[in-house]
Amino acid sequence: MDFLKSAVASAMASGPPFPYTYGDKVDIDESIWTLHNGTKREDGSNCSIFSFDIPANKSLLPLAKNALKKLRTLRHPGVLKVHDTVETETKLLIATERVVPLRWHIRRKSLSPETIKWGLHGIARTIKFINGDASSIHGSLKVGSIYTSESGEWKLGGFEVLSSIKDDESVIYTYGSLVPDSPRYSPPEVAQNGWEVIKKHPQTAVDAFDFGILVFEVFNGEYHGTDQAGQTKNVPPSMQSSYRRLCNNNPKARISVGNFLDQGVRTGSFFDNSLIKLTEGIDNLGVKTPEEREEFLSDLDQLSDDFPEDFFKLKVLPELIKSVEYGGGGPKALNVIFKIATKMSNEDFESKITPFVVRAFSNPDRALRVCLLDNLHLMIDRIPQKIVNDKIFPQLVTGFTDVAPVVREQTLKSVLVIVPKLSDRTINGDLLKQLAKTANDEQPGIRTNTTICLGKISKHLGSSTRSKVLTAAFSRSLRDPFVPARNAALMALGATVEHFSDEDCAGKILPVVCPLLMDKDKLVRDSANRTVDTYLVRIRKAASEIPDTTTTAPQPSISGIASPNVTQGEVAGWTGWAISSFTNKLSASAGSMQATNGNLVSPQPSPALDPRKSGGANTPLTASRVTSPNPTTVARAFFPPEEPQDDGGDGWGDMADDDDDGFSEKPSSSAGQKNSTPTVAAAPFDDGGEPDFASWLEQRAKGPAKSKPLPKGLAKSTTATGAKKTVTKPVSKPAAKPLAAKKINMAPKASADDDEGWGDGTSETMAQGAIKMSTKAAATKVAHSKKQASKITKPKQRSKGNPDKVHRKFTSGMTARTEALLGERAGHLELIGQGKKGKKVAKAGGSKRFG
Structure with a gap:
């Protein structure tokens, strides 16, 4: 009987199963929570786990439970995203998106001023939402309450005393002083009269003062007390005026965070920059008009390298991919995708970019195909060979027969980029068949580029067919009426001389090159002379190594024949x-x-x-x-x-x-x-x-x-003149x-x-x-x-x-x-x-x- 009681008690204590695995512990500021990196057991995705030890911090349990409740119910892009929560008799567990404390970046000073402005803009929007739409007070806004997600965005946490103003029994009035570091970050009126005094002042006053301290701390690194509030050291000049009004000692004279945000987003003000515009525009990219989308993507393409790479990778990139595939983002969005992809790790590239590229090649949009071909060199090295050969190339070859010449030409140029990733069978089979078609294209520029392409990929051709293919292709180009085509053939022959045997050089190449020595165009004649010289050097060198095995056959001596007197x-x-x-x-x-x-x-x-x-x-x-x-x-x-006279070599x-x-x-x-x-x-x-x-x-x-x-x-x-007698026998x-x-x-x-x-x-x-x-x-x-x-x-x-x-x-x-x-x-x-x-x-x- 005792055994059953202990088993039930253990089950009740353990609570429901927690489908996440703990990882490394993460150091954070003084907090009632312990932060761990974690992973989801189902798919291995990253997460963060906030845990509260009830037996060790029983007096702070109301704060932990308030934070758990508010995180579950409050949804906003600037708030920590909660995956799951678990409550037991000994633990409170909150699984969120993977985050790191903002304090890490502040201490390392790894954030640029533009990035800090972008982060402050996001927190200001979140506080404005809490104070306005949610009719609540955060009450604990500071660097320790903010985290950065994998995308680089600033996420607001620290909801231990977040309270609604309409609730007279809110936690902030009773437990506000229990929050770690509360005395250092409390407004002057709260420090003097306690948390009950906030009922007499504007509900936005506490969060406005704390936001002012946050501005000072992120630009300077440390905040030691209320005497530093309002100091403009390292604060951008365009922000200083509004910043001072946030830190006013008179709560009724302070501007709200919402007002601070409105002042900052005015034209030419401190929140008027491209990164902040990007954040606002990326969320509603799919509903923008074509003109607005075009303007937004143009600004996006001009972003500097100071902006957080993780934000582009995890926030902007998914939206752009959706825009290209479903929302008509077009080539401009595709260019930004490739620009972001160059800064991604190989693992992220393989998981996010490679599948998208394969899908994009099956898109019938010609403008999109040309953009893909133009940017193929930026990503081909990071795509596995099997995917290139089996999935991308079969889609790419359709461009060789496209009715649009620009598609055929760009497809032809992309061969130089993709050929190292193709198998020998594909190169000597499907690819050569397509190049044979472009060699007879109606566009002279495509014919010329085909000759150049063959010359450059000659080292990838099969050794058994290389000489035959090049001889046939270049011989045909030498008869092309288009001058650059003939010139390209001569230059290609000069560059591929090592691929021909000595006999081919003398018996096949020179006979078709020599007529161009008398070409009507001087450019072709000059190239022909250089090519002939190149092959003659090769032939003479080979001929000098041949042993002298020719012998004169002995002439018969015929009696009675007058031999000419010639040596x-x-x-x-x-x-x-x-x-x-x-x-x-x-x-x-x-x-x-x-x-x-x-x-x-x-x-x-x-x-x-x-x-x-x-x-x-x-x-x-x-x-x-x-x-x-x-x-x-x-x-x-x-x-x-x-x-x-010279017979002209006839x-x-x-x-x-x-x-x-x-x-x-x-x-x-x-x-x-x-x-x-x-x-x-x-x-x-x-x-x-x-x-x-x-x-x-x-x-x-x-x-x-x-x-x-x-x-x-x-x-x-x-x-003898006389006749002898014949012996009779x-x-x-x-x-x-x-x-x-x-x-x-x-x-x-x-x-x-x-x-x-x-x-x-x-x-x-x-x-x-x-x-x-x-x-x-x-x-x-x-x-x-x-x-x-x-x-x-x-x-x-x-x-x-x-x-x-x-x-x-x-x-x-x-x-x-x-x-x-x-x-x-x-x-x-x-x-x-x-x-x-x-x-x-x-x-x-x-x-x-x-x-």
Whole structure:
């Protein structure tokens, strides 16, 4: 039974649960309350906890209960905001907004005169409300009764003796003298006659005198007694006159705090400043007209840095955010928000500004979007990367396609600010797609800014696509008709040279930059020169590091060919890049050309045209190994003599063309040259389908039986004129090699050079040699062939029959075919000198007969 009684008593003593947690104790002036910092258990929000220990201060309990009652019932912006109260048998607890004593700031002298005026203005308004609308007397107004909130506003407390004048049994009459420091702050009439005397004087007299002491104390720091009341030391001159009237010893001559406030808010008076106007205007911002709102926000944007940051953060900022989102605050309000945000801590910024920015980017107001983009650099570093990439950027990209050019341009400029916060996938995907659109924008300024933007964000692009993207974008800008766009492309190329490979610099960048060296605009020409110089330095440096691996292929020594009297250095000079394409095509032509001394060169064997017998040495790729004719003759045949002149770099692609033609292959092996003589390293070349009579004669000269000397100009210089006897041996497969002529395909090839034959330039020379030869060649070779056929040994019998009959058939068939072949060849050579038409007819005839 005793246990139950104790449990009930304990429950009654503890009272209802207090949903706040105590924190650190806060030092305050002499007071009946103990102040602690606290937090609300539900959400962790900050608060302050005033606690009164009943057993320890039982005589002061009426004061504590009066304060608790008045704080619950009296509501005003200048009064401490109460969250919750709890009464038990041992404690009185009051949970309020988080505050600190004003005494802290006074002792540290951390308040500017403008801030003090702003604070006094707030307390004056509160006292005016208490004395007027509430018909009450505060009775304990002093620095110790005032606190500052987290927003920096001054909040009035100390309601221990706050009493209504209509109540004859008010606490102030009975317990006024129990308030700590009451003698020091009491008016002269109360000090002399007690608190009952206030019934005989104006109800505002006590609070007016205490407010005067408060003015002196906040400007000077300490107040020691009534002898300091009315002193004007450190009090602003504009306030001194009204301040003295507050401290008048005659209670009936004192002005009320309400009158003091009215005098101060007059134009040019001590309460006429921007911070006080801000306080009055911020509360009703939502109901102001557009003109009033515009004027108010303009003043707000010009506020100096002396004003309390906490007030802007916790009082002004929430109102401005509501105005932007719901009340039409517009860009001006947004500018003030960003100005306040720069002074906020990272925690406050993340909790208050970041969510607002995300919401603001979804607002369709174009003016608001432009303002957001302009101020993005002030806050982007403090917004987490994930929020920028996932929430802000998807809203931001809609500005790239907006119909208003100013929105597109500002969106483009904001890329430089936001790109460090974007992921690689976003940059190389969505962002580049949008920049590709602005690169083709109808506004030339947007196209120019796109080029500049790409140059500045190039380091953020993916290494695998960076060179390709920049090359394509800058090449397009170089062709832009807008002069600043071309100039921007050149400057961007100069700034991003390190992102291109050496090969790209030489093969892709310079070819598109060089035409701008002749641009009509001098600005572009100057930029082009600087860009070209930059890339040439890079290319020359890279080229100097390439090892010298180029070697000259050994030239074959052909017996009987008159070598031009030219040194190696002269050959290199003649065979430079300017005629490289010409010499390559010339070396692919059929036949031999006359030397510079007028003598005919020895005929060279023509290539085997049958694909089945063409080896590695007989491919067109080996044509480049033929000893080139005298460069002087070649040049004169194709280029008439004239003054040297610069070709303007028109032939820059010739070397690349030669590579494509496949003429730079390595020499083929000697496996396909089994039948060549040891002293002749003949390199067959493509004759373009032209019948080569001289080559056929030389092949016949290499047969087992030596013929009579050929006419002058057709035989090798080293060939003996006399014919040796042929040793008669049984006919074998090698002995039948003269029959290989049957397999020669003399049909003209379908080549691009057929219409422009190499012989056109030397038709006169070749015609002379061919005509001299045509008369003797037929008769001489017919006789030679008959003699050769008569000496051929009887072939080996492979079948039954008369051997003599077989021999006669073979020799007669050989003789008849030889005669027909020589006749056709002679007829063909007679037509060479008649020009292109005759040559084509001969080609057609040869194709028909020997194809």
